[in-house]
Amino acid sequence: MTQPKHGTKPIVIEETAGKKAYCWCGLSAKLPYCDGTHGREQTGVKPIVCEVDKPGRKAVCQCHRTGTPPWCDGTHARQ
Ligand code: FES
Numbered sequence: 001m002t003q004p005k006h007g008t009k010p011i012v013i014e015e016t017a018g019k020k021a022y023c024w025c026g027l028s029a030k031l032p033y034c035d036g037t038h039g040r041e042q043t044g045v046k047p048i049v050c051e052v053d054k055p056g057r058k059a060v061c062q063c064h065r066t067g068t069p070p071w072c073d074g075t076h077a078r079q
Pocket of ligand 1: 009060061066074
């Protein structure tokens with residue numbers, strides 16, 4: 001299996017409103033967004049699909065230890 005590309009710090013983006021799919025397997029070539037690799041690699045991990053209500057700056061968790069997925073809650077800096 002391909003090694004995850006995600007890091008240990010959030011990816012900060014200027015997000016638009018609407019339905020989004022954020023990668024949670026760490027293999028996407030389009031981080032922080034899902035590109036379907038989780039299915040091709042049969043990871044068993046699915047993206048986090050959510051509705052973004054308002055456009056603006058978002059920090060998408062990459063350490064996968066946040067308590068508020070897909071958003072960073074600062075856990076990466078505490079542990
Ligand atoms: S990257 Fe910040 S909590 Fe995961």
